Amino acid sequence: MINNRVREILEQVRNGSISDREAVLRLRMEPFEDMGFAKVDHQRELRKGIGEVVYGSGKTPGQIAGIAGSMRDRGQDPVIITRLDPDAASFVGASFPLDYHETARMGIIGRMREPDGIGTVVVATGGTSDQPVAEEAALTAEALGNKVVRMYDVGVAGLHRLLSHMEDIMDASVIIAVAGMEGALASVIGGLADCPVIAVPTSIGYGASFSGLSALLSMLNSCASGVSVVNIDNGFGAGYMASMINHMGAGP
Amino acid sequence: MINNRVREILEQVRNGSISDREAVLRLRMEPFEDMGFAKVDHQRELRKGIGEVVYGSGKTPGQIAGIAGSMRDRGQDPVIITRLDPDAASFVGASFPLDYHETARMGIIGRMREPDGIGTVVVATGGTSDQPVAEEAALTAEALGNKVVRMYDVGVAGLHRLLSHMEDIMDASVIIAVAGMEGALASVIGGLADCPVIAVPTSIGYGASFSGLSALLSMLNSCASGVSVVNIDNGFGAGYMASMINHMGAGP
Amino acid sequence: MINNRVREILEQVRNGSISDREAVLRLRMEPFEDMGFAKVDHQRELRKGIGEVVYGSGKTPGQIAGIAGSMRDRGQDPVIITRLDPDAASFVGASFPLDYHETARMGIIGRMREPDGIGTVVVATGGTSDQPVAEEAALTAEALGNKVVRMYDVGVAGLHRLLSHMEDIMDASVIIAVAGMEGALASVIGGLADCPVIAVPTSIGYGASFSGLSALLSMLNSCASGVSVVNIDNGFGAGYMASMINHMGAGP
Amino acid sequence: MINNRVREILEQVRNGSISDREAVLRLRMEPFEDMGFAKVDHQRELRKGIGEVVYGSGKTPGQIAGIAGSMRDRGQDPVIITRLDPDAASFVGASFPLDYHETARMGIIGRMREPDGIGTVVVATGGTSDQPVAEEAALTAEALGNKVVRMYDVGVAGLHRLLSHMEDIMDASVIIAVAGMEGALASVIGGLADCPVIAVPTSIGYGASFSGLSALLSMLNSCASGVSVVNIDNGFGAGYMASMINHMGAGP
Amino acid sequence: MINNRVREILEQVRNGSISDREAVLRLRMEPFEDMGFAKVDHQRELRKGIGEVVYGSGKTPGQIAGIAGSMRDRGQDPVIITRLDPDAASFVGASFPLDYHETARMGIIGRMREPDGIGTVVVATGGTSDQPVAEEAALTAEALGNKVVRMYDVGVAGLHRLLSHMEDIMDASVIIAVAGMEGALASVIGGLADCPVIAVPTSIGYGASFSGLSALLSMLNSCASGVSVVNIDNGFGAGYMASMINHMGAGP
Amino acid sequence: MINNRVREILEQVRNGSISDREAVLRLRMEPFEDMGFAKVDHQRELRKGIGEVVYGSGKTPGQIAGIAGSMRDRGQDPVIITRLDPDAASFVGASFPLDYHETARMGIIGRMREPDGIGTVVVATGGTSDQPVAEEAALTAEALGNKVVRMYDVGVAGLHRLLSHMEDIMDASVIIAVAGMEGALASVIGGLADCPVIAVPTSIGYGASFSGLSALLSMLNSCASGVSVVNIDNGFGAGYMASMINHMGAGP
Amino acid sequence: MINNRVREILEQVRNGSISDREAVLRLRMEPFEDMGFAKVDHQRELRKGIGEVVYGSGKTPGQIAGIAGSMRDRGQDPVIITRLDPDAASFVGASFPLDYHETARMGIIGRMREPDGIGTVVVATGGTSDQPVAEEAALTAEALGNKVVRMYDVGVAGLHRLLSHMEDIMDASVIIAVAGMEGALASVIGGLADCPVIAVPTSIGYGASFSGLSALLSMLNSCASGVSVVNIDNGFGAGYMASMINHMGAGP
């Protein structure tokens, strides 16, 4: 927090080159780059360990490319874009070396970080249809420097499928449990594993799944300890949280 | 449906002792016994295979005793009373040979039917606190002539507890899965068993369990086939349904 | 459960050809066939009496055909595909002898099982618009070996329509009550019949029907005994449950 | 609306005894009697055909008695007090000739109006527990000059009980259908009767009845024509509406 | 109810030409005409005073025309079709003399009944956008023989607009209050008028109107006496109910 | 309120040229101009300080132009049209000098009022996607004579962005806080500022944001004093309220 | 913001008596007084124009007295305590000159501020039962220096009661509309008045009022401009906001 600019300001206070009022104003000022439609937060990478992520939904391809360009100019690598539809991906890909993942609807500009976490992040899904959300989680974790093991379609209605992966579950550093409908996967994995479990409800389902509400409530009510929950369909959030945990005490 | 009374009425039509209008009215008439506060349905036992059950909640001890007495006079045996609090049980027990089960808050007057179903009804619960609802289900099934196996506190957060009962699960004719909170028990059992599963959400829990809503939605969204659901805390309904299924094709 | 493969593993333990650790790992392993997008559960037919059903929604025609082919190779017959839209049906029909039912949006590959249940499964609907869900239930039950009687458009606003089918209702082995809007059909049938009733709320309606919520709550609150409920629009689940019940004690 | 006071004011305008501004202010003024805690609306009886009703809940016994006294002084007869608990009834009864109905928690001061409606108002309930709400409706209708036929405990789970009252249903001028839980009674009666049906959902029930929400939604979604709905537990509102309808075109 | 057919059956019982069992079955039978997709209820006109109405939503143009034709063959006049989109109207109009009202999305085949009610039915709306629902109500009432006064766009945010129609409000026999958003119109009119008010919430609005939920709750909670509510957007139901009330005691 | 027309009527009473009854009717009458589809409220500008605003959604371009023309004829300036889509804007723009703002979907006919409020209105948003709602608020405030400072994309996840605008926040007369998702912006600004804060939840978000419900509840529960809330996405309402407050005591 | 302490710190930077790091830390430090259970915010009075208010609910009498004492020591006058039950009031009143208002459950220590706002704050309620919330609003406004006009029991079901106060409504600077049940009062007043309206939904009601949800939604959907909403039962918040508005540009 006490970076060079603050020291500079205090130096100016010391040598009297700025007034007190000016000093306070400058202490509050941050190096924003005003693009008209969004303030890109370049300090964020320092503070949070990774730069801001571009949430593509509701932005025009031009806005996305503009924000991504500004980030790259500041040296952020990789730049991650979520909820990026194929058309916007084509547009952005024309200007940058974009690696586009269609299932996850994610684009990654630049190099993926080398795996440097404590262990592996397991991403498990209840069904085939939960895959897009799971891929968003998995790719996010990979981009942030985690070894990821995918364990798809291991829903609790066929428990033996899940149990056949017991080895991976016991070895995991963090597990991301992605499931729609009844969302029981989080509880079952939470009861088996001895590592933190991040539960991601998905909006997959029909009728009384009420667009993910059923899975969300189920996961929040999990009787297993060591389970916490992110927003419905928030694969990115789960991948980010998992990466944070997997890098705990992992060194400088 | 075409019992002696109807034949009698048609006979009266035939011999002209009643008018057409009178005939139609009588054809509609049923042998009710009007007690002022409730019409006891004596034909129900014939139609549904078991007499009406007294739902004690919201009735005075006197009303409960009155209804029970009227049922017994008509020969119903046993008379089942649900949601019966201890005070009302004392009152009713003063007049009838009542067998009162405090955990389940049920009273049974008369003899339990001998087990005559196809197989066993398994009643499983996720936690200790689900026991009152589970007991209502179990006692109902027993009263209606079913062998019941209790499998309590086998929630999915400790999956091995459930798996250690695999034998009973595979042998069951019907399984009643009682669970609050995340309600995952129904899905897991539904995936393991090859018999019908009746899921009973309970209002046990706190916070986002929203008085059973979480478990209810979870159970309705079960990905396992062969699972259906009754109302929150409706142990009686599950026991009754299980008994019906366990007696399918079981008799003369 | 103790099939030949387990015996084989124990034999290997006995003759020392595998280590203890290896034995435990193999005991956990199941014969999955990993297709990349889904783990097809071939043991399921043995365990549940019928093989897994393909839920077509959210899968590409190619994925559906791939899963169906894998099932057929393993000998499953018939293969049932639900929520199959006409285009996907054309694609799948190009490779397999598919019998496509447009109203129910179901496809069936192979022979329907001969009716071998205890009695008949009655499928009743409240209105004309509930027919797609009802057909999904009816066809599922037929495919699984049940004689089905359809009783459509017998909603409670015209009670005499329902009462005119009293004979079928009294003769049924199981009744599936399909209704949207106020969902009263389940209660009325539940009060008339003396067999289990599976209630299916539908999302048909407008305004305060809230996409099936009204019918769902109404059915869960049914005062009639012997009624249980499946998810909104889950015709398949009801047909499957009904078939299970109709085959109770039906023989080897 | 153009009563004597208005004529008086216009007269004063005409003879110049008041200014224009004064005239407008007086034209707006109404003969309220300010009691500090409530403005009693004495004109209401004229406008609505019956005086204001005292809603006792949340008022002190003293407030209730004060309002009732003011009404009587103005000549209102009878004065109806709803949601009146026994203690408040004792207090009010000390000052007025109060006829207190404990089940309905209603108090009536003064004479009941003679039945002068077109026909009879039928009040039907689904179960014994709905009786308090039904009595509030029935007594309200009686107090307002209607002949009332009570038809209690005729829920749809025992349809023949309802059908045995077919005569009364066909003869009714208006029917009030009071039911909790699944609320199907309104639809069934609406389908049978050819008169307006006022549906009253009750908060009776448990679990997924969600304090009357289930019955409310069910009644709003009734497929029968000629059914409208009042608030949960609003027996008074239903009785008032029924009386209005039963007095349509009934006289000078 | 005791029509000629019943007399005939009893006659046959009397003269022995049918068995008791046969008699009971015939007594239950009704003159349905099974069209495969819907059972048209021809007795309904007799029982309810008007024939069944065709709810066009979710039916194919062919189905609608088929049902309408069957009704006309039986002599129903007029035949009312609600939720009829323009394309289906063109199709039906090719075979029948259809009067199509686009705003209300209603079609009427045959002659409108002459106004023969007690008084006028006032249809009031809160805003311009509520007009389609209001027109469905108004046209329904007109088709069923009521004089209708339209009072559109008199929402409570501009109270003087409403008050300027005071004459019509005081003269009305029944008032239908149609409003979305906050739904206050019903309460305000209910407080002014001394006739029954049928409130129709509409799904017009955005944000916290939650598709009509806000207006629905507001109307159910109306503090004014003599207000009852129908389903969101159910203009037909309100018009039908209003007509029933406006014909109370209106004579043979 | 006591304008010339009322005086005129009273004069007519005085000189006997109209009857009492006529006087009362005229006193109730208002100068409406009935256009068939909407009653334009020309008195509103006088009463509320600004003329009625045209809510474009659900009206045809022709209706919008008609209402706008009527307003202008009466001298309203400017005429504000909200929820105006580009096509309708083209249509309206053909007849009037329309200034169309695409992001805000607003059209303004005529001159903007000069800033004449007490101070500045700050419009802050949590994210880029909240901009359309924010622009509706900002343009409304500008049209009504307020100096507006835009402070976009200052969401609480990057608190320093917000704090860097501390000067503007402390200087504001009123602040409009526009945010979707978790809606925390309103609380944080409410805690920092010492002026009234109008919170506008937006429907921006996914999953458990439930179309703005999350932000709405969050804002209603704000622990900061001096925060009140308008409907989800109601930028106009916030701008209007802010203008009212910013003009308090501001003039003659 | 740039008070003496900050200048002091910058001075220390200038004269080298503290390090840069120390300077930054001190710049962040605030003069809290840590009482163990709550950090009393003494700066708040400066920043917000009034000191923090004590929310008594969920605090022990001792905690309340402790916080109040600390506030008074710092010179805050008056100290306002909301949600203060009578027992806690007695306890607090033993140590301080407490003015306790039982209906509003508020306690005020010290002198009320003299009315110094622009105009009057009108507090209107729909019914007698809304009085406690209204009193909390009225007393808050009075304590903060506003002239308050109470207008209780003017609900829209008796519109003339409200209209008879037209003078006060037109004269008001701000209006607080307090109503439960259908909450229509806010819309009606919003349509009549030309000043800002703060709407307060109350939890008064039963059935479908759902503890204030109905009134809340109704108020948020108000079609009248210039209406904003605070939390259910939040009389204090409304009074505070009204006071802020009534003091706009009012002072030196």
Add this chain to the structure above:
Amino acid sequence: MINNRVREILEQVRNGSISDREAVLRLRMEPFEDMGFAKVDHQRELRKGIGEVVYGSGKTPGQIAGIAGSMRDRGQDPVIITRLDPDAASFVGASFPLDYHETARMGIIGRMREPDGIGTVVVATGGTSDQPVAEEAALTAEALGNKVVRMYDVGVAGLHRLLSHMEDIMDASVIIAVAGMEGALASVIGGLADCPVIAVPTSIGYGASFSGLSALLSMLNSCASGVSVVNIDNGFGAGYMASMINHMGAGP
């Protein structure tokens, strides 16, 4: 997983002392101790790193003491009991050296583990009333071997309180953000900190907080990365999860 008992069983297979079937059954069997009311899971400590926790709510003091005793006999230390009311604490304390924390309603039998995590766990609350939930979290974390820093009453309505703790926030290993009402604390801390944040919504609040729903939704929708959520009031779950994360890679 391959502990001595499994090796023993395989040894028995090898030496033929048990049959294949017997082997499979024993492989499934777990060392449960059946106490009638609950199956205590002694293996859990091994699998999850800490023994099962006793959830006291809904259990009798005798049941709690029984379970605790069984745990201690197996060597679990400490035994944690949550939701333990004072009376039950007295009962349990009579038999065991119980350390009872009344605010948190937690009891701890045995020694607290020495802090051996990576860093500190910060527990922050929005208000004084959130303290019980926060204490449950803090004590849980302490009992499981974490250094805990309490940061109470730092809600976002007084942002400077929170910012004055910036040092602790930046130094934290994990932060638990506990807040009711609008729940904005989690987002603000999530934006400031660069460590994982576990958000705990509390049921503190009134009106539209809907028993914690508002805070829950707000937290799930947090725009800050690295935030996940547990059930409403689930302090234990948050403390447990935080401890898991704080011990990542912390051990031998």
